[in-house]
Amino acid sequence: MAGCEDRHFEFSIHENLTICISGVELAYDYNEENSTYENKINYWVRTIDEYVFDESDRLYSVRQLTPDGFDSKIILPEGRYSVVAVGNIDERSAVSDFATGGFPVVGVTRRQDLRLSLQNPGRFEDGTVGPSEDLFYGYRTFSVGATDTGRVRVDLVNAHLRLRFRVRWADPHTELNAGSYYAVLEGVTSLYDLVPEWMFPADEFSAREFDHSMAEFPSDDQTTVHYLPRVAPDPAMELDYSEETYLNADREIRGVFTTYRIRSDTPLTMTLHYAPTGTRASDSDPMMLPRAIDLRGFFEWFNIDLDHALKQDYVLDVLVVEDRMVITLVDGGTVADWTEGGEL
DSSP: OOSEEOTTSOOSOOSOOEEOOOEEEEEEEOOTTTTOSSOOHHHHOSOEEEEEEOTTSBEEEEEEEOGGGSEEEEEOOSEEEEEEEEESOOTTEEEEETTTSSOOOTTTOBGGGEEEEEOOSOOOTTSOBOOOOOOEEEEEEEEEOSSOOEEEEEEEEEOSEEEEEEEEESSTTOOOOOSEEEEEEEEEEOEEEEEEEEEEOTTOOSOEEOOGGGOOOOSSOOOOOEEEEEEOOOGGGEEEEEEEEEBOTTSOEEEEEEESOOOTTOOOEEEEEEETTSSOOTTTSOBOSSSOEEHHHHHHHTTOOTTTOSOEEEEEEEEEETTEEEEEEEETTEEEEEEETSOO
C-alpha cells in the first residue's frame, strides 16, 4: 500500500494520504581554497546564515546553522532552487533586502536584492571603523525531484581580506615614541551583492564570469565549485578601516586588517599614525611613514589579480629608509621587494 500520494499518478485510494515531499541535504564544505581534500569548515566557521530561493528567485526559507548542523536536510517541494550562504555573520555585518531596505522576508525578497553590508558599531572618533568578521561565502543551484532525496555540496570560500603588516626603520637611531599608534586602510567598499560574480569550476584554476542565464540545477551534485560574491562598487559604502597597534620591544609596529574583499580597481592606500594623546584624529596625528602606501599600485606591480583571488590573505613588510619605503610581500615562503616612490 502506498504510504503517501505521488502527485504524478492517480490512485483509486480515496483516503487523505500525505503528499510525497522530498528533501535535499545541503552539505557545507570548506577545503581552504583547494589546498586540502579535508573539510576544514569546523576550524574556521562558527555559523552559516542560509538563504534558499525558489525557481522564481523568491526567498523560500532562512535558517542559521551551527557546527552540529552544517550538513542538514531541508524539506522542499519539487522544483529548482538556489542557495546563498554567508558564514560568521555577527553584529558587525547584516544581510538586507535592497528593494525594501529591511530584513529579508520569505516570499518577498528576490535573490538579486540580497545584500551584505558592514554595520560596525565600533566606529572611532576619526570616522574610521574596526575590523569586519572573517566572512565566508557559498552559492549553489540544485533541483529537487518528486520523491527523491539528494545531497548537494555547497563550497565556502573566503569573503574577507586579511592584510598583515610590519613596519620597521632601517636607521636604529630613528626617534620613535612609545604609546598609541594606528594604521588606516582607506577606500574599502564594504558591501556585497550576494549573487556570484565569478565561479571556479572543479579542477580549474582560473575564474569564469558567472552567467545566470546558463545556470544549471543538478539534482545531485557533489563536485567542488567555488563562487565569489560581487563586491558592490558603491561609493557611499567606501569606509576607512583602522587598526590599533603599538611600538614593540624590537622597535617594530605590527598589525592586521580584516575587511571586506577588495577589487583590482580599488584605490587602496595605507597610512600609519602616532596618537600622542591616545585618541585618533588622522588629520592632525603625526604620519609615521614618508607617504601613504599606494596598495593598488603595489598589487598591480606584482600582477596580483584581486578580482579573481580565491583567498585575499597577504603579508607586507615595510622597511622605512629615510624618505622612501621598501615593501616586501611575504607569500607562501616567497619574498619580493618593491620600493614605494623609488626603485625596485
